[in-house]
Amino acid sequence: MEYLLETRDITKRFGGLTAVDGVSVGVRPGEALALLGDNGAGKSTLIKMVSGVYQPDGGQIFLEGRPVHIASPMDALAAGIETIYQDLALAENLDVGANIFLGRERMKRRFGILRVLDDGWMGSEAAKVLERLDIHIPSLRSTIRTLSGGQRQAVAISRSIYWKAKILIMDEPTAALGIAEQRKVLNLVRTLKDQGLGIIIISHQMYDVFEVADRLAVLRRGVKVGERLIKETTPDEVVGLIVGSETVASGGARSEGSMR
Amino acid sequence: MENARAIGRPKGASRLRSLLGGRWILAFLILETIFFCLTAQGFAHPSSAQMLLFYGTEVFLLAVAELFVIITGGIDLSVGYVLGFASIISTKLITALANAGLPPVLALLMGAAFTLLVGVLPGLVNGWLVAYLEVPPFIATFSMLGACHGVSELIIQGIYAMGLPEFAGEVGNGHFLYYAPGAGFSFFSRPEVERGTTVYEIVPTIVVLAAVAIGTLAFVLARSRFGRHVYAIGGNRDAAVRAGIPVRRRLLAVYALSSVLASLAGISYSLKYVSGKADAGASSLLDSIAAVMIGGASMFGGSGTVGRTLVGCLVIAVLELGLRMSGTPTFDKYILVGVILVAAVVVERYLPEDRK
Numbered sequence: 001m002e003y004l005l006e007t008r009d010i011t012k013r014f015g016g017l018t019a020v021d022g023v024s025v026g027v028r029p030g031e032a033l034a035l036l037g038d039n040g041a042g043k044s045t046l047i048k049m050v051s052g053v054y055q056p057d058g059g060q061i062f063l064e065g066r067p068v069h070i071a072s073p074m075d076a077l078a079a080g081i082e083t084i085y086q087d088l089a090l091a092e093n094l095d096v097g098a099n100i101f102l103g104r105e106r107m108k109r110r111f112g113i114l115r116v117l118d119d120g121w122m123g124s125e126a127a128k129v130l131e132r133l134d135i136h137i138p139s140l141r142s143t144i145r146t147l148s149g150g151q152r153q154a155v156a157i158s159r160s161i162y163w164k165a166k167i168l169i170m171d172e173p174t175a176a177l178g179i180a181e182q183r184k185v186l187n188l189v190r191t192l193k194d195q196g197l198g199i200i201i202i203s204h205q206m207y208d209v210f211e212v213a214d215r216l217a218v219l220r221r222g223v224k225v226g227e228r229l230i231k232e233t234t235p236d237e238v239v240g241l242i243v244g245s246e247t248v249a250s251g252g253a254r255s256e257g258s259m260r
Numbered sequence: 261m262e263n264a265r266a267i268g269r270p271k272g273a274s275r276l277r278s279l280l281g282g283r284w285i286l287a288f289l290i291l292e293t294i295f296f297c298l299t300a301q302g303f304a305h306p307s308s309a310q311m312l313l314f315y316g317t318e319v320f321l322l323a324v325a326e327l328f329v330i331i332t333g334g335i336d337l338s339v340g341y342v343l344g345f346a347s348i349i350s351t352k353l354i355t356a357l358a359n360a361g362l363p364p365v366l367a368l369l370m371g372a373a374f375t376l377l378v379g380v381l382p383g384l385v386n387g388w389l390v391a392y393l394e395v396p397p398f399i400a401t402f403s404m405l406g407a408c409h410g411v412s413e414l415i416i417q418g419i420y421a422m423g424l425p426e427f428a429g430e431v432g433n434g435h436f437l438y439y440a441p442g443a444g445f446s447f448f449s450r451p452e453v454e455r456g457t458t459v460y461e462i463v464p465t466i467v468v469l470a471a472v473a474i475g476t477l478a479f480v481l482a483r484s485r486f487g488r489h490v491y492a493i494g495g496n497r498d499a500a501v502r503a504g505i506p507v508r509r510r511l512l513a514v515y516a517l518s519s520v521l522a523s524l525a526g527i528s529y530s531l532k533y534v535s536g537k538a539d540a541g542a543s544s545l546l547d548s549i550a551a552v553m554i555g556g557a558s559m560f561g562g563s564g565t566v567g568r569t570l571v572g573c574l575v576i577a578v579l580e581l582g583l584r585m586s587g588t589p590t591f592d593k594y595i596l597v598g599v600i601l602v603a604a605v606v607v608e609r610y611l612p613e614d615r616k
Contacts, residue, residue, distance in 0.1 A: 103503030
């Protein structure tokens with residue numbers, strides 16, 4: 001099947017450092033791709049190019065087969081690429097509806113001339129999208145501050161879904177969560193896959209990766225050192241790829257050649 | 261910070277919390293008022309309410325200005341001296357226009373309008389420094405405080421700005437509504453009655469004008485997209501940026517608004533006292549910041565409402581008037597405001613966290 005989102009030989013340099021070096025990865029609709037790698041391997045930089053935060057110095061990004069230029073985070077959002085960073089980017093002092101519609105507030109007319117926030121409508125839309133994802137939050141009028149980590153993650157995901165994301169990028173979605181909440185978030189990822197989204201997950205948690213991802217790509221020092229189907233690999237092999245001890249055994253064709 | 265708040269909250273406070281919710285400061289205001297009604301001679305009279313509002317007008321306006329800035333996570337230290345600057349500008353302008361032969365009403369309106377136009381400038385500079393050059397608000401507005409003070413002194417050269425037409429004082433000290441038994445109600449002008457007849461003066465004119473301005477802004481903050489963005493910027497600036505909110509433009513507007521409100525307070529001052537001076541708002545600055553804090557806003561931004569800020573203003577105003585009427589030296593007020601302020605911040609930590 002054709003890639004929904006694809007990078008070809010994408011490169012990013014910061015001064016003398018090549019953070020991402022000719023990386024080609026892609027994600028298909030209804031598929032979850034896990035991006036793995038040690039700290040500083042280039043995962044975040046790669047993600048930031050796709051989400052419009054950084055501009056690549058080389059290579060090309062393709063969306064549904066067409067080359068695209070993603071000049072800003074707004075461009076990425078407009079193209080249906082939503083990114084959920086670890087800090088979730090929620091305004092904790094506002095309620096669920098206000099956060100889902102932040103920056104894209106729905107207004108209504110009062111007395112024919114005044115334009116006021118339509119909090120009722122935003123709240124009920126928020127309730128609908130949460131229901132679609134099977135998430136339960138005690139009161140939609142309560143502020144984000146009063147929610148648990150998993151509920152916050154769910155709100156951040158709901159916001160992306162509401163705005164018709166085609167591709168959802170998640171940076172360590174389960175990092176700060178308790179066990180039960182981790183499971184809920186992983187279930188959520190499965191639900192989204194079923195709805196046809198392409199999902200890219202950055203994670204250090206091998207369990208998560210094997211639980212929800214279909215494919216994984218491993219980066220080391222900015223280079224893609226391997227790509228595997230989940231059902232054809234083992235955690236041991238993946239750890240080997242990440243730390244670089246089994247590069248030969250893994251049969252990663254380009255891994256040695258592209259090391260500097 | 262989040263964890264510290266959750267952990268540092270003892271369970272015993274929960275009953276009181278559920279009982280009072282966010283209204284504890286209102287309860288405090290009521291208790292305070294009852295206290296002075298019982299202890300201060302003559303406090304329990306409708307004229308006290310009029311006095312509170314009349315003498316409090318400038319602080320009300322400054323506090324609302326400060327509220328917007330504080331919700332974004334900033335602070336505006338310049339409002340007091342912008343008030344002074346505007347009191348001088350408006351006095352000079354209205355005087356000059358009236359002396360040039362314009363009818364007093366027109367001189368006043370034009371002078372006030374031009375003062376607001378000039379008054380937006382300090383705010384635009386503050387906003388530009390804070391939003392675009394990323395100067396910390398404390399530094400940017402503190403410098404603006406000095407600049408406004410200096411320019412004001414340059415203009416007046418050590419003398420009060422004076423010479424306003426009599427009409428200005430009539431507006432500044434007049435009432436919105438008068439009632440005289442026999443003559444009925446009349447708006448804005450004192451009814452002609454026989455000497456010795458009681459004329460009831462209902463709501464000072466400048467209080468009505470300030471109420472219109474404050475009411476409009478309360479609506480803007482609570483119900484408009486701009487207001488929502490102000491809260492979002494204070495709640496999580498990064499989130500606001502990523503949500504596509506033009507954060508810099510919004511900040512510029514907030515500081516400009518703050519300055520315009522301070523100028524409005526300056527005009528109110530000059531009409532009320534029929535003069536303008538550089539340090540007219542010097543003490544109002546601290547009162548206005550204290551009022552916002554007592555009203556439950558967080559210094560870190562993201563919270564606070566106009567209603568609660570007004571309650572904060574009244575807590576201070578009632579205290580000041582009550583102490584004065586019970587014959588206590590007014591410097592006691594400063595000590596007590598300090599105590600209430602600290603108490604308010606401490607109590608606020610033990611309140612439910614789902615208020616906006």
